[in-house]
Amino acid sequence: MSDVLKRRFREQIMVMFGREPKKPVQIAERAVRAHQLKRMTNKADLQATKAHMRAHEVKSTKWRNRRWATLLISNLLFTVSFYFDIQLLEGALTASRFIGFHLIDLNSALQVMLAHKHIITNLLIGTGTVLVLWILLGGRSFCSWVCPYHLLAEWAEKLHLYLVKKKLVTDQTIDRRLRSVFWIIFAVLAAATGYTVFEAISPTGILSRALIYGPGLALLWVLALLVFEVFFSKRAWCRYACPIGLTYGVVGIISPLRIKYKLDGCFHEGDCRKVCLVPHVLDVVIKGRAVDIEVPIGPDCTRCGLCVDTCPTGSLTFEVKGLSKLL
């Protein structure tokens, strides 16, 4: 990895913890040339090319469909497994057993470890398995590919955007550093009080259990969050509060599976940033921001693939680090 990419890698970690993305300090030679070439291109030619691309653009929802299917199947597998007593996937998202193998949600495990201050073997095995799994699968891909709240929040976001278009509501942004603060508060609370406080309000756990064991009044809290997101602040829980997302984000730092941005073909129209659920990770697509001609997207990216679907030029793609070299 070159120095500019190393610097960006470090900066993207800070962005995940809540810092606003900044203009790059240093840009690789070849990227500087690419940026220059883009500026030199004849305006009329560029417009023509853009129009041509737009005309031939294929609206794809490939990755979204795959993701929604995965999310629904993995959540309903719990329900089906319990309902028909086939013991395929037992438990809930917080902790489960897949054909006998322990799987334990990293954030839940962390809360229990901090609260109980004792780790039994099964907990360790389950946590270890899930850790390896999500290192391989991209960390926050847990959020967009598995978390049931994410799907509801996605639909709530659509509603929110519709209301914004109708000028009925405006998106109220909140300081993203808050998520890191919450992470620390909940960790400290668990360790200090010996009780897994976060689990009581985790919409992921509440929804997962509601799907498996039947609905309860705890769903009111989830509803309150969704109402807040629709009328007040877009995707507030996932963006500004959820410690689970940050835990998986940290795992994603070393994950080989990620979205890759290619500078060459990009028209810098920003369609991807409009659909992105965490647009601060896509600052790289702003004109002049890319530090190299190929830039991996940072760890706060949920690998949802909406940008991959949307990009008219194919400048954003899924990538497994090292795999392309191998093949």
Added chain:
Amino acid sequence: MSDDKRLPADATPAAPATNGATKKVGAGGTPPLSKERRQQARRRVLRTILLTGGVMGAALSGFLPLIYTQKQRLRPPGALDEKDFLSSCIKCGQCVQVCPVSAIKLADLVDGIGVGAPYIDARAQACDFSCDAVQCILACPTGSLTYEKPDFLSVRAGAAMATKPILLAKEQDAEPTLNLAERIGVARLTRPEICLAIQGKGFKGQARGSAFKGRLRYMDVDRWKPIKVADHPYDVAECDLCVRECPVKGAISIETVFASDGTQRKSPVVHEPCVGCGVCEMICPVEPAAIEIVPGEVWRTAASEKASVGANKS
């Protein structure tokens, strides 16, 4: 991100140093902020505080179980002491899934015993150990339910079983015991005045009425398939249902006792092997139940108090 649809300042240009050049500056540079921007920043801080307050307020509800610990519910077999149980339970419900009689339920928001934490409502459906091996303990991934406590956790005096309780259903098996080191509660005759046995009455019919959904394993019907209590009517000259259906050997018996006025009566008497499963509470045909489980209770009579301290091998 703060670079979206920034409106040109329609307010009075209060900061002349910033007009023109800095209108389009994104998050990269840090020019002096316009009045509008300062106001936006201030509002954002307020919103941040609002969300913090909201989430933390909701999180406080997570502490309700700690306040309610006095009035505790019956936990599944092998549960750690209440505080340790609440800290270690990951709320996955695997114990719920393996229970053959669906005795274990998960608490809801208003139950005040932890959203998603398991409990048993013995009157509605008691644990009758029809799984033989205490499946919920086997299923628990975090050790909240456990056969044997780890060394660093202490065992309360009287909570430890003097000997491993023998499960009547597998008394003939090579290994007849329930691998339980501690009880989850103790049965108490809380309403002796309505107990049919004490009144010398018999019982005929369905123990809990025809609408009762609770199930029980009847060894003479099917060892592996618990049936509805409603499908198993009784006809006894002297009520002894709690003794008759108790799954643990020697945990309860009908004894002749002397009442305060000196008269002799029959009465159910609970003994040390009681693990607190709650079958007696479920089967008790009077309403409300004459016999109940006191959750988390330890075995305490003057004599056995000393004995259980001695037997506290942990």
